[in-house]
Amino acid sequence: MPETGNIEELAKIVSNDIFKWFKWNTCALKDVNWKCVSEHHKNKTHPSDVVFYYDDPYSGDIIYLNTDLKSYKKGSISTASISKALSSLSISVECANISEDWQNKYLISDDGFDKVVGLLFIYNHDDEFDKDLVDIIEAIDFEKIDIPENVKLIVFDPDKIRNLVNIVNDLKGLVADNLLPRKEYTFFYPDMVMSKRHGDEWEQPASLEALTSPWLIIKHRATEEIEEGYVIYYQMLGETVEEFIYLIDAMSHYQMLLSNKPIRVRFTNASEEAANNFNKAKLEYLKMWGADDAREVQLNRIDPRRIPKVVSNYCPMEIGMRDHAE
Amino acid sequence: MQNNLGPSIFIPSDKNIYDALQHKKVRHSDALKFLRNRGILVSSKLDKTELSKIISQLVFDYHDYLFLTRLLENPSRKEKITQATIKASINHENLVKACQNIHKPETSGESYKVIKKENSTVLVVTYTDIDFTKTELRQRSIKKCEIELQSNDDEITVRMPATKKGREIADKVKLSLSKIVGEELEEEVISLENFVLPEARSLFFDELIKSISGYRLENVSSVDVYHKIDNLEDSLDEENEDEDESSSYAGFIRKAALAGGGVLESAEFNQLHSSGFFICKIVWTVVDELPGGDIVELEAQFGTPSSCTDFKYLVRGVRSFNERTKTQIITKRPPSRLETNAFNNRLEKAAKLAFDKIMYKYVEPENEDN
Numbered sequence: 020m021p022e023t024g025n026i027e028e029l030a031k032i033v034s035n036d037i038f039k040w041f042k043w044n045t046c047a048l049k050d051v052n053w054k055c056v057s058e059h060h061k062n063k064t065h066p067s068d069v070v071f072y073y074d075d076p077y078s079g080d081i082i083y084l085n086t087d088l089k090s091y092k093k094g095s096i097s098t099a100s101i102s103k104a105l106s107s108l109s110i111s112v113e114c115a116n117i118s119e120d121w122q123n124k125y126l127i128s129d130d131g132f133d134k135v136v137g138l139l140f141i142y143n144h145d146d147e148f149d150k151d152l153v154d155i156i157e158a159i160d161f162e163k164i165d166i167p168e169n170v171k172l173i174v175f176d177p178d179k180i181r182n183l184v185n186i187v188n189d190l191k192g193l194v195a196d197n198l199l200p201r202k203e204y205t206f207f208y209p210d211m212v213m214s215k216r217h218g219d220e221w222e223q224p225a226s227l228e229a230l231t232s233p234w235l236i237i238k239h240r241a242t243e244e245i246e247e248g249y250v251i252y253y254q255m256l257g258e259t260v261e262e263f264i265y266l267i268d269a270m271s272h273y274q275m276l277l278s279n280k281p282i283r284v285r286f287t288n289a290s291e292e293a294a295n296n297f298n299k300a301k302l303e304y305l306k307m308w309g310a311d312d313a314r315e316v317q318l319n320r321i322d323p324r325r326i327p328k329v330v331s332n333y334c335p336m337e338i339g340m341r342d343h344a345e
Numbered sequence: 346m347q348n349n350l351g352p353s354i355f356i357p358s359d360k361n362i363y364d365a366l367q368h369k370k371v372r373h374s375d376a377l378k379f380l381r382n383r384g385i386l387v388s389s390k391l392d393k394t395e396l397s398k399i400i401s402q403l404v405f406d407y408h409d410y411l412f413l414t415r416l417l418e419n420p421s422r423k424e425k426i427t428q429a430t431i432k433a434s435i436n437h438e439n440l441v442k443a444c445q446n447i448h449k450p451e452t453s454g455e456s457y458k459v460i461k462k463e464n465s466t467v468l469v470v471t472y473t474d475i476d477f478t479k480t481e482l483r484q485r486s487i488k489k490c491e492i493e494l495q496s497n498d499d500e501i502t503v504r505m506p507a508t509k510k511g512r513e514i515a516d517k518v519k520l521s522l523s524k525i526v527g528e529e530l531e532e533e534v535i536s537l538e539n540f541v542l543p544e545a546r547s548l549f550f551d552e553l554i555k556s557i558s559g560y561r562l563e564n565v566s567s568v569d570v571y572h573k574i575d576n577l578e579d580s581l582d583e584e585n586e587d588e589d590e591s592s593s594y595a596g597f598i599r600k601a602a603l604a605g606g607g608v609l610e611s612a613e614f615n616q617l618h619s620s621g622f623f624i625c626k627i628v629w630t631v632v633d634e635l636p637g638g639d640i641v642e643l644e645a646q647f648g649t650p651s652s653c654t655d656f657k658y659l660v661r662g663v664r665s666f667n668e669r670t671k672t673q674i675i676t677k678r679p680p681s682r683l684e685t686n687a688f689n690n691r692l693e694k695a696a697k698l699a700f701d702k703i704m705y706k707y708v709e710p711e712n713e714d715n
Contacts, residue, residue, distance in 0.1 A: 077402065105386070161381060162389065172386040179384060212360035213401065231383040233406035255406060262407035268356045 026050040029088055030069035033140065037180075038071055040187045042206070042224035043084075046070040046125045054120040057113065065111040065118075070125045071138070073224035076208040079217035080133030082227070083125060084173075085115050089141045096143065098158045104139060105164045105172060112137035113167045136227065137172040142180050173227050183230065185287050186252050189326040199250065203240035207249065209273040234266070236273075248281035252326075257286055257293025263300030264307075267318070276317045284323040297323040357410065357482055359401040365482035366397035371416050376400060379412070410482075417483050423679075425644070425657040427507040428693050430533040431519065433526055434499045440466040443521040444494070465495040470514050490514055504689060507648065507657035535696050537653035537703075543572075543623035545707045546653055550624040551609070552699035553645060557691050560631035563640055567604040569626035570617055571650040600625075600650070625650035628661065632673075640664040640673045641680070641688060645696070656696065660688040 027049040034045040052064040071084040087108045115121040115135040126132055156176055166172060175183070193199035205221045206229055216223075220238070229235055237250040251270075255262060266284075270276055286293045301318045308314060357365070366376060376396040377389060387399065405413070435443075444459040444466055458469040470490045477484060492514050493504040503518065505511035523530045537546050555562050601617065608614055626646035633639055642662045648655030662677030663684060680688065 161377075161386065164386070166386060166388040168388045168390050170388060174384040174386065176384065211402075212358045213363065214359070227385075228403050231385060232404035233409070234404060255408065259407070265356060265407035265410065272356045272358075 026068050026088060029090070030086075033088065034069065034071065037183055037187055040190055041183075041230065042222070043071045043073045046072065046127075048124050051124060053115075053118060053124055055114050056118045056120075057110070060110050060114060062110070065114055065121075067111070067115070067121070067125070072125075072127065073226070074131070074218065075133070076206070076216055076218075076223045076226055076229075077211075077214045078133065079131065081127065081131045082133060083115075083135045084138040084227075085112050085121075085135050086138040086140055087111075089139065091141065091143045096141075096155055098155050101139075101141065101156060102159050102164060104141075105159070105174075108137040108139055108172060109164060109166050109170055112170045112172065116169065134169070134171075137170065138227075139172065139174045140180070141174070141176050143177050173231065179231075182254055182287050185326060185328055186235065189252075189285060189287075192327070193250070197242045197244040199245075200240050200242050204237050204250075205239075207236035207238045207273075207275075236275075246281060248283070248320075249275055250283045250285060252285050252287050253289065253293075254287050255289070257289040257296055260296045260299045260303060263297045264304050266297075267300060267304045267321075270321075276314075279317055279320055282321045284321060286323070286325045289325055293325065294323045297321075355481075357405060361481035362405060362413070363397050363401035364480045365413055365417060366393070366400060368417055368480070368483070371413070375416055379409075414482055418486065423659060423661075424506040424508055424511075425646075425659045426504060426689055427511070427655070427657040428502060428504045428534075428689075429515065431501040431503060431522065432499065432531045432533065433501060433522070435496060435501055435522060435526060437461070437466065437496055439525050440494045440496060440501070440522075443518060443525050444468040444492075446521045446524070447517050465493050468492045468494075468514065468518060470510070472510060474510070492518055494518065502693065504693075507655070534654075535656040535700055537647070540653070540703060540707060542707065543618070543621050545703050546623035546625075547618060548706070549699050549703050550627045550645065552702050553692075553695050554627060554629045554631075554643075556695035556698045557631045557643070557688075558694060559634055559691070560638075560641070561634055563630040563632040564606055565608045565627065565629045566606060566642075567602065567626075567628040568608045568614065568624055569600065569602045569646070569650075570614075570622035571600045571625040572620075572622045573599050573651050625653070630664075633666075637666050637668075639666055641684070642677060643688065643692065645692065658689070658692045658696075660685050660692075 030045070030049045034043070038045070046069070048067075049069050050066075052066050055062045055065055066087070067085050068088040069086045071086060072081055074080070075082050085108075087104060089104060112135055121135075122132075156174070190199060194201050203221070205223045206225045208216045208223055208226075208229075210216055225235060233253070233255050235252040235254070237252075239248060239250065241247045251266075253266070257263065270282065275282060284297065301321065305311070305315055305318060365371070371393075373389075373393050373396070376393060377387070379400060380387060380396070383403065385399070387396070441459060441461050447457065447468070449455050449457045449470075455470055455472045458471075460467045460469065468491070470492075472488055472490065474486050474488045475484055476486075488510070490506055490508070490510045492511070495502040495504070501522070503515055505515045519530055519532065537549055540546055540549075554565065601622070603611070603614055603617075605611070626644070628642065628644045630640050630642045632641075640663070641660065642664075643658065644661050645656070645658040647653045648657055660680045663680050664673040664675070664677045666672070667674050
């Protein structure tokens, strides 16, 4: 059961501090219980801490995220408590997809309504990231969480959230330095073979698929300081040259190299050698395709560097959030 | 590989990924786990096509690409081996030198490595094999081609994979050797091209399977027979049917495969044999002459059956002896490197013995008549 007051506060902070930057919208109602319509659930109501929504870049449908916000102190979390949270979220989402009460409360319009996805947001509110949590999540027996066929759940664990917060902080820094426009940026979705981007190229949100990917591509308009170009947040370690050859090949495949726009590759979580490996990959890539001055000019427009990590300054739960574990 | 082909790996499209995931080697649980590692949880009741659709929408990075291609790899697939004998007396040091002297093509992604062993020298070439008949993610695979050179008295035994690449590298080795010796080298391979009698060709296999030293024939489990003796290019591997050729003989069987225990003793086989068919491929098992030994399954064939050339062979598997049950276990395991080497040696010796026997039986008397 949701506790009073604080969840609403937390939901506001999370949506403003993080998801607004990923161009997600937040439904007005927060921390609400709504009627269960499935007899086999044995619940009278289900909770929604907060509901986010965005237009899916490939289908054009509106994706609603029924979100469960969890905050833990270091060491106060267990495999069992996360399993329980997932099971509960799973049945909530199954119900939300067909509950008139939920739909009345949250649907913007019936138009484009596709489905409700469950988001479990687990944050631990100590200064340091709790490494044990990864093991705890890995120990979950996912077979035992009986997810219905039409339900999709997304888990943002502390590691993921730390990365997202780092990205947002970096975006804020770039905007402050006028190296990125405050509003005129979009998340970049190349056309695929089996699905094409829906709608305008600009104003696309970061989809769940993009946020859970190894890299996240932003396309931005010019500012006084920088011309129109791309920012790529690379979330992997960057310990090999091969992974960057692959990344450069991906940029080429996405037609990002064609217009000679500046591309800033920013490492959120990389090892010391990442930038060095990237530069080696550039040289290798040039060698593989044979000497070509034009290609060299293109590749030299790519600037790889690590982003400053400031995550320990971000503790939304310092305002005294619930501890669900015990 | 040419330099204008770009990197040895390419970023796969969503369709490539979707197709690759359909392969049976990607298990349902692999697909679920992949999604779970991304933090995406879905019902385990979704079938693999549904899961493939979800996954193919995601961004694949290099690590994901490796994960998927590794699932699709076929590590147990074994290439058949062939061998040639070079008549020359070259010492071990010069064999090593000859291998080191081979220059790899500048722009290729190949790597060459020479290993000096106690009795032999091995040249290992690592290369990218491309098979465009496979789905995108399965086209490129890293392969190793090992050329083993063994010096015995006045001849060099060259053992190589029975592939185009094996032949190509072996030719380079031969060229490098002849530069050291200072003369062109003669190469001997096992070929029954000069024996046109079906009996003679079949006898070769009959002798081969009985001549594995230290082992006795246990059973013949499969035999391929062929009925056309000419010098036309007609490879079993490529299975290219020559339409014009076969249409002139309506109701004519050119090749047939027989399987089952004790094939050679069966009435059906003997009937075929007497009507002009000869053996071109055989799979058999041998058992250790000493008690408590293993059963080993072997295979030998002529890649081009019409001319009985392109001899190649393979150690298919081993059924180990179980001390507790006092018998060999039913399921066979892949042979170890040591076993493979030992049996390749025995197979080569047996092939030479068998070849000598048919030479003696079918060539010598003719000479006497003349």
